[in-house]
Amino acid sequence: MNIISLFSGAGGLDLGFEKAGFKTIWANEYDKEIWETFEKNFPDTTLDRRSIINIPSSDIPDAIGLIGGPPCQSWSEAGKSKGINDHRGQLFFEFIRVLRDKKPLFFLAENVSGMLASRHKEALENIKKHFTESGYDLSFKLLNAHDYKVPQDRKRVFFIGFRKDLNINFRFPLKFPKKIFLKDVIWDLKDNVVSAKDKNYTNDNCLIDNHEYMTGTFSSMFMSRNRVRSWDEPSFTIQAGGRHAPIHPQAPKMELVEQNKRIFVPGSEHLYRRLSVRECARIQTFPDSHKFYYKNISAGYKMVGNAVPPNLAYFLAKKIIEDLSSIYLNKSQELTTVPISKNSSNYNTYIPDKKIVSSQMHL
Numbered sequence: 001m002n003i004i005s006l007f008s009g010a011g012g013l014d015l016g017f018e019k020a021g022f023k024t025i026w027a028n029e030y031d032k033e034i035w036e037t038f039e040k041n042f043p044d045t046t047l048d049r050r051s052i053i054n055i056p057s058s059d060i061p062d063a064i065g066l067i068g069g070p071p072c073q074s075w076s077e078a079g080k081s082k083g084i085n086d087h088r089g090q091l092f093f094e095f096i097r098v099l100r101d102k103k104p105l106f107f108l109a110e111n112v113s114g115m116l117a118s119r120h121k122e123a124l125e126n127i128k129k130h131f132t133e134s135g136y137d138l139s140f141k142l143l144n145a146h147d148y149k150v151p152q153d154r155k156r157v158f159f160i161g162f163r164k165d166l167n168i169n170f171r172f173p174l175k176f177p178k179k180i181f182l183k184d185v186i187w188d189l190k191d192n193v194v195s196a197k198d199k200n201y202t203n204d205n206c207l208i209d210n211h212e213y214m215t216g217t218f219s220s221m222f223m224s225r226n227r228v229r230s231w232d233e234p235s236f237t238i239q240a241g242g243r244h245a246p247i248h249p250q251a252p253k254m255e256l257v258e259q260n261k262r263i264f265v266p267g268s269e270h271l272y273r274r275l276s277v278r279e280c281a282r283i284q285t286f287p288d289s290h291k292f293y294y295k296n297i298s299a300g301y302k303m304v305g306n307a308v309p310p311n312l313a314y315f316l317a318k319k320i321i322e323d324l325s326s327i328y329l330n331k332s333q334e335l336t337t338v339p340i341s342k343n344s345s346n347y348n349t350y351i352p353d354k355k356i357v358s359s360q361m362h363l
Contacts, residue, residue: 001321004060004102005045006052006068006095010037010292010303012284013067013110014045016313020321026061028052034303036293052094057101065320066102069110069308070095092127100134105166106320107131109159110308113142116157128159136161139170143312147175150309151185152235152283158316166327173319182249183231185282186275190250193276196297200242209291210300211278214242224260228253228272235275235283240305242298245274280304285311 005014005027014024028048029038039047048055070092092109099107115124131138138161145154162168194203194212203212228247229235236246247254251271254262264272275283277292277300284304294300 001065002061002063003065003067004063004098004104006066006098007070007091008038008047009034009069010286010307011041011290012286012307012310013069013108013313014042015286015290015310016308016315017065017067017317019310019314020317022065022317022321025063028055033294033299037291037303040293041290052091052098057098060098060102062102062104064105064324066095066099066104066107067109068095069306093130096127096130096134099131099136103135103163105324106160106162106170107136108316108320111157111159113155113157116142131159131161135164137164137167137169139172141172143172145309145312146179146234148173148309148312148315149176149180150283150285150311151180151182152238152309154237154309156308160316160320162323166324168323168327170320170323173315179234181232182229182235182283185285186249186279187231189276189279189282190248193273193279195273200297202295202297202300206278208278209288210281211276212297213274213276213279214245214297214301216243219243220261223254223262226254226256226262238275238280238283238305240302242274242277242301245280245301248273248275248279277301277304285309 001022002025003017003022005024008014008024008027008029009031011027014027017024024042024045026046026048027038027042028050029035030049030051032049035047035049038045048059092111095109114120128138128140138159140157140159142155142157145156146152158172160170160172162170189208189211192207192211194205194207195215196212197203200214200216206212222244227236228251229249230253231249233249239245248271251273252265252268255265256262277297278288280301281290281292281304282288284307286304286307287310292300292303294303
């Protein structure tokens with residue numbers, strides 16, 4: 001069940017897909033601050049460090065799936081929102097280029113909810129059109145990770161498609177009625193956190209990997225809204241910047257003094273600290289065994305905040321496997337690739353080889 005991964009980041013998508021039974025054999029990440037983290041957590045995966053723009057499709061191995069989260073800053077509601085007109089937004093088409101050249105059974109692409117803004121409507125429809133014209137039946141939906149056993153409100157859009165010759169109409173998994181909250185995942189970390197060193201360099205005295213928090217002042221924008229969620233609530237969205245990390249739930253809700261201005265409750269100022277990198281990782285549903293490597297703590301927050309929560313990735317991957325298995329009578333058969341008639345298509349189709357029994361599908 002081999003897949004390839006683009007814009008892999010710290011590996012949130014890959015981790016969820018691995019748990020479901022897939023294996024990332026080749027990944028691509030251009031950000032040098034992430035390389036060590038990905039390579040040490042996925043030692044059996046080949047990481048190509050080049051920009052995807054400079055990687056010909058012939059350098060990428062064949063696989064049954066393509067996953068990735070093209071850079072989202074250009075679509076972000078907090079950014080300049082240039083969308084597809086920004087060079088980062090245009091990297092979405094590099095994902096589509098690889099999809100067209102490799103023709104895997106399925107793909108999954110993730111991005112921020114900001115791309116749903118009305119000003120991006122034309123660009124979004126153009127992206128959808130490219131996916132369908134590439135030979136895939138597209139399913140598209142805005143999901144909140146909190147509905148899929150992730151203890152935070154985190155809305156993201158997902159593009160998922162199966163190759164048209166498979167005749168699979170992907171339906172997104174149902175929401176889980178039982179929710180997970182902050183107390184469920186970070187309560188045991190409340191008393192053993194450390195602060196980052198001067199200039200927010202990593203602290204070597206962490207008792208738990210990455211359990212350190214950024215220090216420094218809080219901007220007027222940060223202080224314009226309440227940034228505290230209680231123990232029995234889901235976290236605010238974990239963002240890619242440490243200065244915007246939510247405040248730990250030990251603190252009382254911030255006090256409103258006037259429109260767009262709040263303060264820390266007088267007498268309780270000592271309780272207001274940012275969530276640590278490890279607490280953010282727990283909220284993102286990364287296991288503690290997934291260590292983040294960095295010199296400055298800001299890089300740790302960036303890796304964690306940009307990731308797809310592994311739990312959410314797992315439930316989507318699990319549904320993809322179920323859909324793939326549904327088109328074959330014997331669910332233990334491994335999918336292999338063979339060429340088909342030139343008259344029917346320009347690409348390969350995948351059929352089950354009855355002589356091969358997979359030990360990886362876990363269906």
